[in-house]
Amino acid sequence: MLLCCMPGVAFVPALLVCWSSAAFIISYVIAVLAGHVEPLVPYISDTGTKPPESGVFGFMINISALLASITMYIRYLLIEKQNESSHFVRSSCNMFTLCVGLMGCTGMGIVATFQELAVPSVHDIGALVAFGSGVVYITLQSIISYKSCPRWNTYFVCHIRMAISAISCIAFIPMIVFASKISMTKIDWTPGEKDYTYHFMSAICEWTVAFGFIFFFLTFIRDFQEVGRSEMRRNMERGERESQRQVSEASRRSWRKQKEQMANNEHLGIFSACGIQLAVQDFPAFWVSTQL
Template identity: 90%
Template sequence: MLMCYMARCLKVSNTSSLKKIHNFCFSGVITMCIRYLLIEKQNESSHFIRSSCNVFALCIGLMGCTGMGIVATFQELSVPSVHDIGALVAFGSGVVYITLQSIISYKSCPQWNTYLMCHIRMAISVISCIAFIPMIVFASKISVTKIDWTPDEKDYTYHVVSAICEWTVAFGFIFFFLTFIRDFQRVSLRISTEIREDSW
């Protein structure tokens, strides 16, 4: 019964839920940009990672947010192929992003991160990677796109396993982002606007 409930909850159908997903996309972009700027600043003194790796991680993360925006914009029953591509981009890029951030965290130890935090991030990344594979495999075996499922239907088991894996990956992203809280508490951001006299 719990599996059936989780599978139903996973499917987004109303407009307010879609707006929430767009808000999560925006929050994700802000979080990733702050993380990028933080690593750049830390790297100025420590040189623990190439700047291009940090840029690459940011681009992958932004791709994931774009995929999430596609998922929210194109509902599963309306345009299933576009929705599925968006989901693949969102989850695939998200898994790569958190794995890269875990590696970056290890590179920055012990000056900028504790080994415990690095282990936690890597554990979340590994669990998300492991859940991502069956999510794709079982989702590809589902022959019909629908919202409400009953246990006696064909492909029900594939749907439930895929949905559980999807929830696992999604919560992995949330918990991973929560590990940034301590890092962000040590940061202050300022926006500086200056008009040059010679530009007119």
Template identity: 65%
Template sequence: MAPWQQECQAAIPSPRPGPHRGGCTGPRQQEAEERERGRAVTHEAVKQRSQTEALRSHLRTSAGDTGTNPPESGVFGFMISVTAMLGAATMYTRYKILDKLNSSYGLINAWFNTMSLLIGLLGCIGMGIVATFQEKAVPIVHDVGALITFICGVVYILLQSIISYKSCPQWNRSYVCHVRMAISIVSVIAVFPMIICASLIRKPKYDWNPSDEDYAYHLTSAICEWIVAFGFVTFFLTYIKDFQGASLIISTEIYDDYVLQS
């Protein structure tokens, strides 16, 4: 190598190893990774806190308060109306099945089945009142409809539980009767504190905080209200097995005299 080439090569500085060269990690990169891990932990904590607060908010809210403001109020009223119609159809189907069984086996008195149907339909009418007269528009009528719904609903499922025991083992199995009676007892126990605590609230409101006056009464009433509502839904689900063993036929007849006159 010529002397001038050696001088040029000596003048060129050799590259310094960076923080990522040779698999080494510099202190700045470690600090960045620690900050990223801190952000991830903080984000997860905030997410869990928001989910917990949302659950508490739902527990603090009664079933009627979830649809007080538009557009939720419109959806709430529509769904309550549909539920009332489906509930009435389910009760009537149950009534016809028991009426047919009673004519074949003589399990219960006919008036007992009829009374149960009338009480159940009265509860469905109460649901229609709740859907039509919303809480912020006509609160008194709304509360009366809710009271009719819950009281008649609890009495209906209790009567149906007694009928289930009377139709066992011809139509219902013993475990189904026990499940229905357990749901009825829980609903009956929950409906009393729901009504009592709601009546003890001196200043009704829609947005509650733990520091508000009468908050304990509102929280107890809301929890019991949700228990009774889910009790109704669960009780109706026990009808699935009964409905699989029967069919309801709607017949249509056209009178000849009417056709000739028209």
């Protein structure tokens, strides 16, 4: 209900944030209660590997990928519209950022569709594409946000976006490094066993990057609120300009009509004056002829 009351298209990133958070939390709770994973920081993919949580995880992550694609496309259109008057970023750069983001959404779909234990190689490639492209996307968006200041963004929001991007980038590197050192593919990790430390550190970094994406999209809500307002404002300004144009046109027509009427009156006055003058000049001759 609250999402529907948001102005503009702010409900899109808000829905993305709520839905993605619910996808991670619900699948985690189900996996822990079913005894499929240990409660202490499993991989995100581990919480969606076995049924019944695998169905919930796959369905919700695919919807999250769709919502993320829609959010990124709206963000692309918004920047293009703002760029028409400000020219703060090249259109090709904006398009490249969108393509990187959509690539990350495709990776999310691969992760949701191919479970970790079923097709591990495809799942790992999808995860690498999703997290790698996501980190690049939010970094580029942070740079674009700085370029649009102060007209379209505040420096406070830009600082928050850049901080989230920096933390995600820093967490992404050890996530890959520690994951590459794990020599086995399993989901039921217990403390003290081989490679558990690598798994634990990599999982912490993975959750950090994932929620970094969520918090980053949360900062889009205010920007998306202005989409409907800006359109309404432009329509109002367009209507005011049209009204002023019509009033000006009517005033010009009235002025031309008055000018023509004044000119006609002047002509009539000249003709009347000439007639009176001729009548006065002819009156003595007419009077003499009548006397004779």
